[in-house]
Amino acid sequence: MTSTARYGKRKVIGKGRKKMKTGDRKTDRKKRQTGRIQWMKIYLAPLEGITGHIYRTALKECFDGFDKYFIPFISPNQKGHFSTREKKDVLPENNRGVLAVPQILTNQAEDFIETAKKLAEYGYEEVNLNLGCPSRTVVTKGRGAGFLEEPDRLDRFLDEIFKKREWKISVKTRIGMSEPEEFEELLKIYNRYPLEELIVHPRLQKDFYKNTPNLDVFAMAAEESRNPLCYNGDICNAEDLKRLRERFPKLDCVMVGRGVLADPALGRVLKGGGQAEKAELRKFHDLLYRAYCEEMSGDRTVLYKMKELWFYFSGLFTNGKKYYKKIKKCERCVIYESIVNELFMKEEVIHG
Numbered sequence: 001m002t003s004t005a006r007y008g009k010r011k012v013i014g015k016g017r018k019k020m021k022t023g024d025r026k027t028d029r030k031k032r033q034t035g036r037i038q039w040m041k042i043y044l045a046p047l048e049g050i051t052g053h054i055y056r057t058a059l060k061e062c063f064d065g066f067d068k069y070f071i072p073f074i075s076p077n078q079k080g081h082f083s084t085r086e087k088k089d090v091l092p093e094n095n096r097g098v099l100a101v102p103q104i105l106t107n108q109a110e111d112f113i114e115t116a117k118k119l120a121e122y123g124y125e126e127v128n129l130n131l132g133c134p135s136r137t138v139v140t141k142g143r144g145a146g147f148l149e150e151p152d153r154l155d156r157f158l159d160e161i162f163k164k165r166e167w168k169i170s171v172k173t174r175i176g177m178s179e180p181e182e183f184e185e186l187l188k189i190y191n192r193y194p195l196e197e198l199i200v201h202p203r204l205q206k207d208f209y210k211n212t213p214n215l216d217v218f219a220m221a222a223e224e225s226r227n228p229l230c231y232n233g234d235i236c237n238a239e240d241l242k243r244l245r246e247r248f249p250k251l252d253c254v255m256v257g258r259g260v261l262a263d264p265a266l267g268r269v270l271k272g273g274g275q276a277e278k279a280e281l282r283k284f285h286d287l288l289y290r291a292y293c294e295e296m297s298g299d300r301t302v303l304y305k306m307k308e309l310w311f312y313f314s315g316l317f318t319n320g321k322k323y324y325k326k327i328k329k330c331e332r333c334v335i336y337e338s339i340v341n342e343l344f345m346k347e348e349v350i351h352g
């Protein structure tokens, strides 16, 4: 069943538009009362270098729980070609059975349109604009969060891409570069366009991933956004989501990133499903590891990927730190495999 079928459709119509929910409301209300589903859409955040197609496929197969799987950004190059990584990530055969949304990182309307056209040829109906990447190399080129520093230019850019629009466009944004006050003007700009969704990660570029998300600024978006809103930032367990919903009872959509890396069952858990079991985690690990071994050449490259995973993942196991230290030092796959076997044999899963 698609998320639309399950949750009903939300539409944004014309100017001064209102959010509408359609669908069988009685059934939905009943389901909510019996606790069978939670009235919440959960999205997987794009995490460049981590949540590529191999990760997303393993996640879907073992845990699922996500209404949309956002693909890490595509950065249009001068030749207008996708890089090898980008192409593998968007190929339909690598995204079977999931609602995947590709993301574009650019400040050139023409590049956005060309890339969105190519993505439409692959069958994508929605594209997401990255206005959040805080990395210096990106920001200094006026892209990602760097684009937020030029609101007039951003407005013209949105105007251009919405004029040509043949696909749904969503935006993933930070609240500004250096001051939270910047968001007011940005929100006014977003409100001028019929975005498929406005995903807000309420941190500034200068925060990178430090400090806590600014919920007061998010409250402004919750009050004033004319577009459907999605919250992103620091949701790592059901308790975090509960607190957020207490403050924003109308919020019906969150995106989760690092929390999933730390607990791949998070999407399922946030929807009221079960915690990860050891056998599931083993299967998830093995799917990832085997797929990386097949796709990449050389122990070092594969282990680089697995070390990145264990940085987050090790916290799920008793004595996880001890094993993570061993994994970090490891240079050969055979040794890695024996460390992981020992962990799965001797240790238990911790649920926070």
Ligand SMILES: Cc1cc2nc3c(=O)[nH]c(=O)nc-3n(C[C@H](O)[C@H](O)[C@H](O)COP(=O)(O)O)c2cc1C
Residues within 6 Å of the ligand: 045, 046, 047, 048, 049, 050, 071, 072, 073, 103, 130, 132, 133, 172, 201, 232, 233, 234, 235, 255, 256, 257, 258, 259
């Ligand atoms: C390693 C890493 C890679 C990321 N790559 C992307 C990306 O490709 N596109 C994007 O919009 N955000 C990217 N982000 C930001 C995340 O999507 C998300 O907004 C951020 O981690 C906050 O959400 P979380 O607290 O749930 O992780 C990345 C973050 C990290 C840590």
